[in-house]
Amino acid sequence: TELNSSTPRSIVFWSRAKKCMKSASSSLHGFMLNDGTVIKDGPKMCEEACKHYEEFFSESEIFRPHPYTDSPDLQWENFDEEIPLCTTEEVIDIVNSRKKKKSIDAHGLSNFTFNFLPLSYWSLLVEIFNHSFSEGTMPDRWKDSRMLLLAKKDPICNPGLTRPISLLDVFLKVNEKLFQTRFMNIVNRRGLLPDTQSGFRPKFRLQTRVLLFFEHISSLMANSSPVGTIFVDFRSAFDQLWFRGCIGKLKRMGIPRKYLIWIENWLMNRRAFIAIKGERSKWFRIRKGGPQGSIFTPLLFITYHSDLTETLNCCLSHHFTGDLAAIMGGGIGLEILLHANSTAD
Template identity: 45%
Template sequence: MPWNPNAISFIPRSMDACEINIKNSIIKAGQQVLSSTDSLLFHTIIDEWHSSLLLSSCLDNWELISKPKVQLTSTFLYTLCFNVRGLDLRWGEVYLLFSSYNVDIMVLLEVGKFDQDTIVTAFPNHFLFYQEGENAHGGVLILVRQTIPVTRVPCHLANVCVVDLHLDETLRLIGMYAPDKRSWSWNDLSSFFLTNSIICGDFNVDLTEDGDKADRLLKWADDLDLSPVVPDTRTSLRSDRTIDYAFAKGTQVAVQVHEGATTSDHKPIILVSAVEDKRKNMASRTSWPVFSLFLSYVFPFWEKQWSASNMNETYNNFTRFLSLLTARCTRTFPLKLARPAIPPELRSKLSYSRALSFKAKRTGDMKLKIESAKVRNDVRRELRLFQQNQLAKQLSDRNKSVDSARMFWSKTKKHFRKQTAVLRGFNLSSGQIESDATAMVQLAADYYEKLFEEPSVTRPHPYTDSPLVLSLENNSPIPDVTYADVLKVVKTRKKKRSCDIHGISSYLLNQLPDNYWHFMVKLYNHSFSTYQMPDKFKDVRIILLAKKDAICPPEQTRPISLIDSFLKIQERLYLNRFMTILENKGLIPESQSGFLPGRRL
């Protein structure tokens, strides 16, 4: 779609003096109302617009400029813990598990003698930490991604390897193999625990079946405020017991067992722990005044484009223009400040409360259960008071205006909301794990296409296939949409920031200058009169959420469909007209109990 700039100021020859004055006034208004940074961005975008001979070349340039330079890391830490019983025999299986799960850390137990050069070649992007065992079959090996800052903690105990992960707060990870005949006791490990610690490995103790051994281990854990994190599945194939698990202190950990085929007599387990990493603390800011001013500046160009007959192509270009302009007006920057953390003494009380609750549930002691409930309520009360005081303090330090407080709460409320598990991979029928993004999309598409395919209906049916009742209004056209109707629907929509597949959100629609909705009035009326819609309306962005586990089959996911933002406006316009017909004909009974206003009972 070419256009020829007549001069540096990009004024087509057909533009009259009135339009020239309007553009000049927009530039002057930008100099007065915008900050120095936004004003520089506004003039930069104007220069980029005029320096392009084609609309496509301008949009391609914006897409290249707005491409994110930093890949944000996950807020979860994935650890594979596996008793391999000989790493030289099963390093290929370990590599296959690593490729399937794409874990951050691997804790390998009973590695025995192995070729270190082979492991370094297979995992070139990992730090390697090894601790010898007490016999030829012992030894613990920990592999950590090089993107995670890590240091080793000196430890002289056999089959115990200790490392510190330096995130926002230091997280101590202890990989351990505890055979029945060992030279150390559980108390020898007590000095290695910090405020945030995880110990995982082969404990050789089933917490529900091993009696005195389990009691001694749990008493030691209770004294250190360690909470057991035990999977629901048996992990030892030889003894049919659950002896591979973890204990956590000061952090939340979930454990999942890998159910695929393995040549070892232990099943691998996956630990998922929530962490805070300062490298993720990135934020973005969109200059909406620049966005709105530039749309006003290029309004004459789009007015001519929408006057053309091919609305389908014009709509495709317009949606791409809006999405890339938004990205061009967005600046990403690292956050200097983080939300207030919970004090160490309060975190210790929370850990003690969880450990006491586990102990009361395990022993069934009523006195301990009452004490656990009292401690839990006291800690919750202290945590609630701390949060209230911190939030009140931060609010008092900020601007006292209502807009600042509303913006603050809109940013902080997400920290008090439970999150769904991140989908990390699909379990295949063969027992393998598929974690490649492209293959996962194809698997999910095949599953949901089959799930939502058109059903086969046996005809005739006494109700659904009854003869249609003809009406005098069957051939009447859908009433035209007016400019006021569109604006009313737009203003009443929730200003959500979730984007559709084209990168357009309801919040963005609220930033459009009102005169741009005249274009949409033409599009909606054309769609209602011809019973057709633009091709882009049929593109839907689907987000899959894991119902329970992060690695699950496709049928255990929940799809969220985000349709085109402009189509949502048209759907509401059509619904308003359809409901008017239903109400005028009396087709909605007064006893209707659906989600209709005024008909709840």
């Protein structure tokens, strides 16, 4: 607990370190197509981006039968556990804790709107949220999103070199936060997340994981042991989430039925449009991936991949949010170093 708690010195250190870190994304000024044509017109950019992301978010081709979806069902002792209902006080606490940003969702609403909602409205929304938990449903319009694009590097780039950010329905985000706390309780009780996973979960800070990573390397080097490290960055990790496989795997991990129904309904039948320079594209369906702007997507992602450590018995693994670092010492570490040197030559 002490390792993962914030101290005044650590807060000062990391706040200063952030100032030296450059932003990974930049504003988007135009698209360069495959034939070298550059377009900067808003409607045409929306059209090109829509064509790219409609194909990108199309359903993945999965070889069947697959163990996540076609294996015999396992029924755990908590399979019929209900999702705890929420209270008006809990909802209002979540609303008050959210930053009142003016960025709008697909229907023109923002968190700033919450400042003008009468208290009686939240009592009605509490009933909707509780109905969502008990029946595993939610309004279809809540699953509409407004998608913004950031350039990963150059401000004029191919649509495939952009980063999509989904601005979700403001009421769905409150519903997600309520569900996230309940899902995290299930995950913690079942001990699904390994201690080596930092980020996207409370009391497991990324800063501590970085320090432990260097400490493991230093201890191996102090014993004159060859050390090899492998860094894995999962490409478009959140955007590749397979809906059916995710539900099937969570079921085998012991997630209760009502939670599975809610997650499946949250994932399915989503749609979005892309907004660029005040223009917008047509609606298109999203058939894979978790929304990048969601508070629940990161937790779902690390739970879905929580068994990755089981395949890395030969090394010390460290999970940084959605990325992986593996440390290998001794003979295996030496083989990795020799292979890396031969590749470099």
